[in-house]
Amino acid sequence: MERRAFVVKGIVQGVGFRPFVYRIARKHELGGFVLNDGEGVVIEVEGNGPALERFESALREEAPPLAQIDSVETRGVELRGETEFRIHVSQPRGGTALIPADVATCDDCLRELFDPDDRRYRYPFINCTQCGPRFTIVTGVPYDRPLTTMAGFPLCVDCQREYQDPDDRRFHAEPIACPVCGPQVTISIEDAARLLRDGSILAVKGLGGYHLACDAASEATVARLRARKLREDKPFAVLTSEPELLVDPNAEEAALLRSRERPIVLARRRADAPVAFSVAPGTPWLGVMLPYTPLHHLLLDAFGGALVLTSGNRSDEPIAHEDDEARERLGGIADAFLAHDRPIHRRCEDSVVRAAYPIRRSRGYAPGALPLPIRAARPIVAAGAELKSTFCVARDAQAFLSPHLGDLDSELAYRAFITDLELYLAMLGAEPEVIAHDLHPEYLATKWALEQDAEHVGVQHHHAHAAACLAEHGETGPALALVFDGTGYGTDGTLWGGELLRCDLNSFERLAHLEPIPLPGGEAAIREPWRVAAACLERAGEPVPWERWEVVRHALKVNAPLSSGMGRLFDAVAAVLGVRDSVTYEGQAAIELEQLAGETAADPWTWRFGDGTALVTDCYLALRAGGDRAEIAAAFHETVAAAAAEACAEAASPPTIVLSGGSFQNLRLLSSTKRRLERLGFRVLTHRLVPPNDGGISYGQAAVAASRV
């Protein structure tokens, strides 16, 4: 007879791990106990040697699908003569146990949800050890019901029996609930569906916040939602249980749609999709998502069509997640509320992905750890950038990227940043000793960072982009980096964004960049790309085709910051080709320029990477000479890709190149640049885990800080 103790770390709480241990201990006829503590799962088992060995291999090899074992420590301990195996009460201590992400409703629960004989038939909060809310309802570790927002719902006799029965699939399912004892919705699903059919806009309380929902097929309703939400053109996502009616997903997109993370997936919209034009104007892509909570399943089932499902906020603010706050903020937008009484502890927006890269890493992925190729010797908080804000907490060899917070230039978003960071630090039991931040002095995140009493590490914006891409591949460099985005503060105080760097995680060297072009009127030129185009044409000595230029051109003398941003170059070309003169959301002109280019074949023009003014002028002259707009747009994409690849060839080494920055969300630019670089013999790394846009900046900052300290 022997007795062994195990400490299992990783994502082992809230994934059915203790019931699993209980089952394998009983199967091998071992005595002992299992419990959660702040560090992970603690197990002691005793029995004969071979049985213990079989137990140990089962522990590692048969773990539940949602578990992620990072380490198993084991040692011999003194025999106690135990023959029974028990699940003990959790012991709150330490603080390194990882909370799992929220998981979409599993197939077993779905079957019960629509089974008239089941006691949870049509119950909107059905869940089990394999599915349901986690991250958004957990208030502390260890993960146990009293430390979730389900604490206020005492179990009924039936739920209690299931919870205690090792053979039940809800054995120790902490959010367990039923119609007798669990949360309730504020209006019936049938009433909610009827309101939606009548054209109402509904605020729907979800997992990580409130959404606004409406009939996706109704042009008038979607237009009303846009007007009330103050969101002019930025595409909405659609919730559907029949995605094949709306989009033509490839195999990878279809797999992402059905993954347990259930992100919004951008896929090619079908020409006959029964979706109002104004859901996603100006783009051939549609963001679709399958239902991921029982409430969504029931609502879609009762409604019988596709629903727009967009974050409950005004544009670019953080999602509303507290009930009073939601009533106040969404009262003027929604006609009615479908809420419930299960509190949301943490805000978490829907994730958005493309097959090629993530766009927003939130629900379903957060708070999952990302690897850090260099251990953080001391705990690090990275404050991130301004738009698409996230923060990142790093500890040891792991980095925890926050969910999407929105644009940090509003008071509301700044408050969300502060509260959500506190919650993250509490969850991880981390006290930050190092704070990493962007160099932009006007970013609220930078200002916050500099106020903190800690060691500060300033990280240049594009170095952070490049570091994020290196780090997610587990690499430290050196590497070349093409970082193309809209705006980032450079070390010389001007705005950068068309960069070829040579870097490692520690430092960088700027090898080449787009020549800065003036932004007449500053911010106004970002909203009105025609201004940038006009400034380029004037510089080149060409006539400016916009009459308004006469009233704006004086801005060149008084307010025209310089920018080498690739985003501005795309904007200017879009304006020159008549795609659009002004934009209502970041990246809109570039997205529509990419769409105009489509699959049109084109060879690159002769252009040396750098002189944006010349390229804008070339596009203008080609158009004036009677060129086809789509062909010019295509040639422009190929020219940028070819010239960037040539600049890399001139830099010659190292042989690895990372591609990062928001402009690489342009699939044509991304694939053409990658193809050309690979043809030149480079090894090309692109983003797979974190967004290429500013949502990934905080992770890159954390990687740089880990390297520097």
Ligand code: ZN
């Ligand atoms: Zn389930």
Ligand code: ZN
């Ligand atoms: Zn119950």
Ligand code: FE
């Ligand atoms: Fe950026």
